[in-house]
Amino acid sequence: MADVFISYKAERRQAAQHMASVLSAYGYSVWWDYALIAGRDFTRQIENELKAAKVVVVLWCGLSRDSExxxxxxxxxxxxxxAVPVFIEPVDxxxxxxxxxxxxxxxxxxxxxxxxxxxxxxRELERLTGRAxxxxxxxxxxxxxAWRAAGAPALPALPLGPKLEPHAPPFAAPKQRAFLTSPFAWAVGGLAAAAVATIALWLREAPTSVVPDAAGPESLAVDQTLQTSAAVPPASPQAAPTAAPISAPGATEDAAATSPPRWVSPCVIQPFEIYFAYDRTSLNSEARSALEDALLxxxxxxxxxVRIIGHDETxxxxxxSIGVSxxxxxxxxxxLVEQGVAAEVISTEARGQHALAVETGPGVREPLNRRATVELQLRLRD
Incomplete structure (x- = not known):
């Protein structure tokens, strides 16, 4: 059963699909598509999903206001x-x-x-689901x-689809197949499924803490709440970014994959890591993407x-190593300064070979130790 049930008028199906894809990318499971029902009683499944959902997002527009x-x-x-009512166009x-x-x-x-x-x-989804x-x-x-490739439409500008009768056999009528051949529908639908799978995998693999003393009790408590939620797979405390440890100088020298920063509640981002290639100090595209995501x-x-701690391998x-870090x-x-963060709020620290992410002996190349830890302290705007 899903976190979110989207209530909408059938002709606004593409708007509902876009909304479902967006909410899925923010980590919520969504039920919205009547046409996905096959071989089962239509009314009963809607009732079951409606009762099981934690949130019902109601998309109000000129069509839905007249829908029984x-x-x-x-x-x-x-x-x-x-209920979380939402205007997608002005309407009484x-x-x-x-x-x-x-x-x-x-x-x-x-x-x-x-x-x-x-x-x-x-904010309403977080309040009603108990999960940021x-x-x-x-x-x-x-x-x-995909949205920009479709012309970057606002919700009211998305084309109206055919009216779907409540008890019509799904995918049976040509008018429904016409919708399913829409490039935008296929692109967004596929990306929504990929987003859910990516989020589930990422939450299982992302480390719960980067620096043991970096996260305060409040953020750790929130994170534990997220990990025990039935809707999100628990994160493994021992998990690390996807990379094979390098234990010999002749092994592959690729950098470990940078993990996206974890936003556990509004204005609480857990410390996260930026990884570097062997003996490199420049940011790669993954590192830049992670930093841009944190700023977003x-x-x-x-x-x-902002506290930035540089590290190196042995x-x-x-x-x-101190110089490299x-x-x-x-x-x-x-x-960060280039992106508009004030230089005076940023401090840096070099730890070299101290506080290794993976304990090794001297002379060992280990990509998980070639990193910088970023700690952001945020507060809500006044």
């Missing part, structure tokens, strides 16, 4: 305190819903990564690319301080 199905679903969710709400606080996304341009526009919706958004930078980037997530918050001398920390600092 949408009104019934919205009324049911409202009676259980699970039906009697009984006019006093409800309704999130206005009529002016949202549809950009999946626009967290400022989606802030109220994500877990945005996946790669899934959001892929989804945004921090956009609605005030950056109070292959070189301790003195040389200093330059790695400086590379991260310079990139």
């Amino acid at each position: 199905w949408v009104r019934q679903e919205a009324l049911f969710a409202k009676s259980r305190g699970q 709400l039906p009697f009984g819903f006019q006093l409800d606080h309704t999130i206005n996304l009529a002016g949202w341009d549809g950009a999946p990564s626009d967290q400022a526009a989606l802030e109220q919706l994500l 958004p877990q945005p996946d930078a790669h899934a959001l980037s892929a989804l945004e690319s 997530r921090a956009r609605r918050c005030e950056i109070e301080s 292959e070189a001398s301790p003195a040389y 200093e330059r790695r920390a400086s590379a991260v600092r310079d990139f």
